[in-house]
Amino acid sequence: MMAPSRRLVWAAFALSVLMQPALAVEPDEVLADPDLEARARALSEELRCLVCRNESIDASSAELARDLRLLVRERLVAGDSDDEALEYIVARYGEYVLLNPPVTGSSWILWLAGPALGLAGLGLAVFYVRSRDTLGIEEAGAQALSDAEAARLSEILGEEAAVSDADPQRDKTPE
Numbered sequence: 598m599m600a601p602s603r604r605l606v607w608a609a610f611a612l613s614v615l616m617q618p619a620l621a622v623e624p625d626e627v628l629a630d631p632d633l634e635a636r637a638r639a640l641s642e643e644l645r646c647l648v649c650r651n652e653s654i655d656a657s658s659a660e661l662a663r664d665l666r667l668l669v670r671e672r673l674v675a676g677d678s679d680d681e682a683l684e685y686i687v688a689r690y691g692e693y694v695l696l697n698p699p700v701t702g703s704s705w706i707l708w709l710a711g712p713a714l715g716l717a718g719l720g721l722a723v724f725y726v727r728s729r730d731t732l733g734i735e736e737a738g739a740q741a742l743s744d745a746e747a748a749r750l751s752e753i754l755g756e757e758a759a760v761s762d763a764d765p766q767r768d769k770t771p772e
Contacts, residue, residue, distance in 0.1 A: 637670045640679055644669070644686065645696045653696060665694075 641655035648659035654666050665686065672682035683695075692698045700708060742750065 633670070633673050636679060637666070637673055640669050640673075640682060641666055643683070643696055645694050647690065647694065651696075665690075 638655060642653045644654045644665060646652045646654050646657035646659055646662040646665075648661050649657045652662075654662040654669075668686065669682055672685055673679075677685065686694055692704070698704060
């Protein structure tokens, strides 16, 4: 059985892990109107922290993320729709601020570059392996001896074998 203090520690740990993303939004940022706050939270989840990169501004505790959260709330209080607030922020910071940027003409290059380079690398690897196999076959064919060369080799080896049989010290190398 677990002691009550251990249970309390584990409960506090679990609660802190679950609440961690919510800790980034500070109490002074929260809007009084719950509907506007819900819209601001939804927009904050769509925007990237420019410091943390792959973290939403809602989950980031960076100073720039705080500034962006305040800007979103400021635009919503001013009466902007969600799309207008996003357009304002994108116009100011670029499409990089969006966690899920739209696929447009310029971003098609980025979306297709990875798979295209992967296929090109795979093609080069296949070409290299096939050409290497073909080259190996051609080299084996080029190294085959003609009948005259084979006869001469046998003659030379026969003479060497006769000499080495006569002088056993000739084949030994000094150690």
